[in-house]
Each structure stands twice: as C-alpha cells, then as structure tokens.
Amino acid sequence: MTGANSTAQQTPACISDAELFMDELLEDPSLAQTREERRRLQLLTAKAEQNCLHCPLLEQCLYDAVVKHEVAGYCAGTTQRQRQLIRHRLNWRVEGENLDIFAGVHSGHQIDHDEVLRLRQANPTDSLESIALRLGCSLSTVKRHLRKERRGESIGRVKLAPVSPSVEQVMAAYQDVMGVREQGRRAA
Incomplete structure (x- = not known):
C-alpha cells in the first residue's frame, strides 16, 4: 500500500x-x-x-x-x-503567552483611561476586580491606569506592533547561527 x-x-x-x-x-x-x-x-x-x-x-x-x-x-x-x-x-x-484569556479577559482592545477613572470615581467602594470585569480587561490593567493617574504620568500612544521577520530572514539568521556553530566545532 x-x-x-x-x-x-x-x-x-x-x-x-x-x-x-x-x-x-x-x-x-x-x-x-x-x-x-x-x-x-x-x-x-x-x-x-x-x-x-x-x-x-x-x-x-x-x-x-x-x-x-x-x-x-x-x-x-x-x-x-x-x-x-x-x-x-x-x-x-x-x-509571553496571554494568560488573561483564561480569566475571561479579551486582550487586543484599548482600554479608555478616562473610563477607568470615571468608573472608579462613580463606584469608590467597588473592588478593582469588578471594574476590570465591567471593562473586559485584567485587574492589572485597571491598577496600571490608576497608578499612572496617581503619579501624574501621561497616557502614551498605543504602541504599534513590530513587523514580524520574514521566513527568508529567519532562515538567513538560522544559517548564520548554525554556520557559527559549525566553525566553532572545527576550531575545537
């Protein structure tokens, strides 16, 4: 067969x-x-x-x-x-792996800084976790926004995702690294 x-x-x-x-x-x-x-x-x-x-x-x-x-x-x-x-x-x-997904949090969307502050001011006795759930973000995101506000830090622009290397670039780097390794073996 x-x-x-x-x-x-x-x-x-x-x-x-x-x-x-x-x-x-x-x-x-x-x-x-x-x-x-x-x-x-x-x-x-x-x-x-x-x-x-x-x-x-x-x-x-x-x-x-x-x-x-x-x-x-x-x-x-x-x-x-x-x-x-x-x-x-x-x-x-x-x-790193996005572990927020397992907590039911959807990454990839920008959280409005002003909305985090508004929800905190409107609900000062609510837990930060409940605010995170309402916004659909992680607890650490809410904490980060509140910390930046407390420190008076400006909210920066969204970082653009870097352009992934091409398959050709990866293969060229692979050949360089493996070539270096082979030269090292011959020298030993």
Whole structure:
C-alpha cells in the first residue's frame, strides 16, 4: 500500500519519534550533569538534528519556534539557545503567552483611561476586580491606569506592533547561527 507509506513518510519525526523529542535531556539540557548524561545529550541532539533536517516542515517549524512561540527543548533543528541567538540577530522578541484569556479577559482592545477613572470615581467602594470585569480587561490593567493617574504620568500612544521577520530572514539568521556553530566545532 503506497498510500500508507507516503503518509508515514510525511509524518514529522517529532511526531513519529515523539519519545526522542520529549526526552528530558533534550527538554532541559542543564539536567546533563555527568559525563554519561552529556554524551547521551550529544547523541540525542545529533539524532534529533538529523530528523529535523530531513523534515519537510523544517522551515515553517523553525519560523514558528523563532517568531511566534517560546518553545522549550529541541525544535526545528535548533536548541533553545540557538533560537535565542537567531532572535537576537533578527532583533526580535517573542511575547509571553496571554494568560488573561483564561480569566475571561479579551486582550487586543484599548482600554479608555478616562473610563477607568470615571468608573472608579462613580463606584469608590467597588473592588478593582469588578471594574476590570465591567471593562473586559485584567485587574492589572485597571491598577496600571490608576497608578499612572496617581503619579501624574501621561497616557502614551498605543504602541504599534513590530513587523514580524520574514521566513527568508529567519532562515538567513538560522544559517548564520548554525554556520557559527559549525566553525566553532572545527576550531575545537
């Protein structure tokens, strides 16, 4: 059955060999304390690297791991440190996960500073949490607006979202970082 074989060939190694990619040493290389553990980490990393380099999803996986998400462990042919170096070359920072969503707060909309102050003045005995719920924002947002008012700080303009690097820029930075690593190996 060629259909089953072609499906198996298209399955990324991180799925077909999930145990390798979820190994605790690849997830957290700092756990490799003994000589045997460091040697095992080298072998696991080499095997994972070969699997990733032959994966048809490498480019998209690398882009997502560098630009969109902070991924722990080995991913897209790179270690967490290598992805940090790639981001540094691209002058890119991955934003932290928005945990407000789990609290029922919808981010992405601007909260009116004057509305926060108006609600606080109109309801001085209400909790800040209840004001946050009415506005559909987090408690920390309400506190931030009230703190700025108390300090007399001006309310700045909305920051424009930075332009994400292109796939080509990520791949070029990846090649630079991996090239630096290869030169370092030859020099040693």
